[in-house]
Amino acid sequence: MNKPRFSFGDEVRVVRTVRNDGTYPGLQKGDQLVRRGSIGYVREWGLYLQEHVVYQVHFPAEGRVVGCRESELIAAEVFWDAGLFQYGDQVEVNATLTLKGQVVAAPGAVGKITATGQGLQGESFTVQFGDRFLQVPARLLRQVEAG
The missing domain is CATH 2.30.30 (SH3 type barrels.)
Structure with missing residues (x-):
């Protein structure tokens, strides 16, 4: 079993755009949930298929709580250069x-x-x-x- 890298309350940054996989209510599949570079706070974590750590992250600026894979997150204090635009803009x-x-x-x-x-x-x-x-x-x- 993988151990989580982040804990409750940790400030994290999402490194890629997170889109609706069809499980987020009220939006179409493929709609943007959170733009890459957004800051959020870990609420809890769990395992997907008993081996992939997934975090429930609250993104206050977007007003959303989104599930993020560990590979999609970095600590908020880590240097970040998002550039002007991203894929799909x-x-x-x-x-x-x-x-x-x-x-x-x-x-x-x-x-x-x-x-x-x-x-x-x-x-x-x-x-x-x-x-x-x-x-x-x-x-x-x-x-x-x-x-």
């Missing part, structure tokens, strides 16, 4: 994007982040605009609020 481009002289995304076009990266030009993202996937520098994007 909706973004809007603030410049014209061209490919071989053809406009493939006009200012205001909305896309979805499918990958993140760091290169010589700084933070960049793979963004899906329709059926195209484009590598876009962070400075050309802004987040579209969910709503």
Whole structure:
């Protein structure tokens, strides 16, 4: 049996977005429950399949209590650099994007982040605009609020 790394009341940070697997009431399967980087407090823990430690974590900013696997959590005081966007975020481009002289995304076009990266030009993202996937520098994007 695995021993838990965190105890009741420990402040933890979730390192990946937690989505509804269909067991969270009132939301659709796949809906975001907690964005990566969010801080929560351990309420209790248990075992899944008698070997995987799962924590019940209260995320006050989101007003949710969510089950998190141990691999999804770090101590809140550990250094964290989340970057600007994450997989699945909706973004809007603030410049014209061209490919071989053809406009493939006009200012205001909305896309979805499918990958993140760091290169010589700084933070960049793979963004899906329709059926195209484009590598876009962070400075050309802004987040579209969910709503």
